[in-house]
Amino acid sequence: MKNLISNQNGSISSLALLLTFLVLAYSFSNIATSLEELNSIKFRNKSYLCAKVSLRKLENYSLFMERLNKIIKLNFYLQLSPDPIVGRTATAAVKTSVLAQNAYHAAYIVKLKNINECQLINILDLQRTTPARTRAIFKLTRNMDRTVKMRKKWKNKMIFKAPRNISSIKYSFMIELSNSLQGSLFSRKLVVRTKEVGSKGIYQLKQLVGL
Structure with missing residues (x-):
């Protein structure tokens, strides 16, 4: 009788221990899932902030280059003026504007790399194109009148590869920018349309960054 009771107690203890392990495993699994979801939210927030800052710099770059192109184009033809003072002033304006564009372009490339919210892989295509x-990368192409082409x-692709603490395949994504300069020659503005490529486009991401 004592042996039977002892065996029953042992079985109950084993069952209780097994249930305890199952509960703990389930709890740890939920905690791990919650942590991954929290980290994925942080990752996406940082990624979107990177995209926002990068787009602002892209817009400022386009605006600056377009404005100086207008100045260069105008002064390029003013160089032909019979008035020597006007001609010299126009020549100086063209040279100064060309130098300003070169400097701004180089600064833009460097500033993209130095965005705190971004990693190099995020802005690499923005630097290239x-x-x-x-x-x-640092040499602008120009027209005959010295304006920048x-x-x-x-299009640009901003690739966001998930960090190691979350699933790379599940959470990595890409933002595709479709850019165009619209309007007349003297009043053009940058128009950007964005599209997010997620899990359905993961094959493309694999090709681009080797996920």
Whole structure:
């Protein structure tokens, strides 16, 4: 009788221990899932902030280049003025504007890299493909009148690779920017349309960043 009771007590203890382990495993699983979801929210918030800051710099860049292009174009033809003072002033204005564009372009490339909310992979395509056409990353392409050759339509991809503490395949995504300069020659503005590529476009992400 004592052996039977002892066996029953042992079985109950084993069952209780098993149930305890199951409850603990379930709890730890929920905690891990909650932590991953929390980290994914932080990751997406930081990614969207990176995109917002980058877009602002992209818009400022386009506006600056367009404004100086107008100044260069006007003064390029004023250089032909029979008035020597007007001609010299126009020549100086063209040279100064060209130098300003070169400096601003270089600063733009560096500033993109230094955005606190961004990693290099996020802004790499923005550096490679700017609104202004380039021969090399820091060398602008120009027209005969010394204005910068601006793109009319182009696309950029901002890739956001999830950190190691969350699932890379599940949470990594890409924002595709469809950009265009719209309006007349002297009043053009940048129009940007964005599209997020998530899990359905993961194959493309694999090709781009080797997820």
